[in-house]
Amino acid sequence: MSGGRIERLQERLDDGRFLCVFLLVGADGAVLVDTGLATTPQRTIAPALARLGIGWDGLRAVVVTHADVDHAGGLGAVRRLAPRATVVAGAADRLLIESSELLLERRYREFRDEHGIDQPEAFSAWVRANADDGAVDLALTGDGTLRIDREWTVGLLAAPGHTAGHLVVHDPASATVIAADAVLGGFSPGAGGEPAFAPTYRFLPGYRETIARLQEIAPQRLLCSHLPPLEGAAVAAYLRESAAFADRCEAALLRVLDGGEPATLAELIAATAPALASWPAAARDTLVQPLAGHLEALSAQGRVRRLPGCPARYART
Numbered sequence: 138m139s140g141g142r143i144e145r146l147q148e149r150l151d152d153g154r155f156l157c158v159f160l161l162v163g164a165d166g167a168v169l170v171d172t173g174l175a176t177t178p179q180r181t182i183a184p185a186l187a188r189l190g191i192g193w194d195g196l197r198a199v200v201v202t203h204a205d206v207d208h209a210g211g212l213g214a215v216r217r218l219a220p221r222a223t224v225v226a227g228a229a230d231r232l233l234i235e236s237s238e239l240l241l242e243r244r245y246r247e248f249r250d251e252h253g254i255d256q257p258e259a260f261s262a263w264v265r266a267n268a269d270d271g272a273v274d275l276a277l278t279g280d281g282t283l284r285i286d287r288e289w290t291v292g293l294l295a296a297p298g299h300t301a302g303h304l305v306v307h308d309p310a311s312a313t314v315i316a317a318d319a320v321l322g323g324f325s326p327g328a329g330g331e332p333a334f335a336p337t338y339r340f341l342p343g344y345r346e347t348i349a350r351l352q353e354i355a356p357q358r359l360l361c362s363h364l365p366p367l368e369g370a371a372v373a374a375y376l377r378e379s380a381a382f383a384d385r386c387e388a389a390l391l392r393v394l395d396g397g398e399p400a401t402l403a404e405l406i407a408a409t410a411p412a413l414a415s416w417p418a419a420a421r422d423t424l425v426q427p428l429a430g431h432l433e434a435l436s437a438q439g440r441v442r443r444l445p446g447c448p449a450r451y452a453r454t
């Protein structure tokens with residue numbers, strides 16, 4: 138197992154945060170991991186392919202790790218520039234990767250109708266401005282493998298939690314996992330690494346299983362899309378921090394429900410934020426995703442009951 142090179146390509150977002158996409162550079166071509174926003178292919182990927190002497194013709198496959206506009210927004214451009222590349226994604230994310238309107242409806246504005254929690258109009262406009270939809274060729278329902286060249290094969294591992302169909306890339310040769318947004322620590326970082334908003338995982342128990350799986354793999358290097366590379370002991374610490382936040386979130390939710398009347402999701406955000414939020418008050422509602430995930434998981438275990446009505450309310454059983 139010789140293995141080739143993993144190139145980490147970083148660019149700035151409008152809000153100062155950065156995003157990364159990755160190239161796995163093999164002996165006879167490259168594989169792109171994530172496509173960034175609509176402008177990322179021309180702005181960041183094209184110069185890297187040129188510098189490496191590969192060009193768009195040498196791009197053999199594209200892995201879209203998950204359905205978010207900063208990972209899938211450049212897929213349309215990549216398909217036009219590299220029409221022969223095979224595009225791979227997780228089956229559960231496929232439709233949302235292929236349609237930014239569905240992504241808005243089912244993911245970003247998921248809580249609008251039943252919970253009265255919505256994104257600002259400017260956010261939807263930003264998503265539309267930064268999405269260039271493209272098609273997925275191969276949708277994985279579990280793990281897969283991807284051959285980069287004759288001597289280098291990587292694993293594509295199902296890593297649900299942040300989204301239902303999130304994939305991570307495992308390269309045993311370099312003990313590296315390209316995690317993208319599969320694990321999210323105790324907060325999502327802003328431009329200077331400070332807490333900017335909640336760790337936006339959405340699906341439990343998948344998220345906990347993903348953290349445990351990465352702990353078992355124990356990679357030497359963990360590459361996340363919005364963090365500097367993590368190495369050695371920092372990898373284990375970040376995975377522990379991710380698991381600890383989920384535990385704190387569940388505990389805070391149960392404390393609030395134990396001590397009070399049935400509550401709406403908006404009321405639960407307000408009541409749990411003091412115990413959980415290291416990020417600014419303006420970003421408080423980003424807790425909606427993890428809280429919704431925990432409420433669903435606790436309901437499935439019979440520990441919480443969702444009461445009918447609009448907005449929905451939750452109570453302890």
Ligand SMILES: [Zn+2]
Nearest residue numbers: 203205299318
């Ligand atoms: Zn994401």
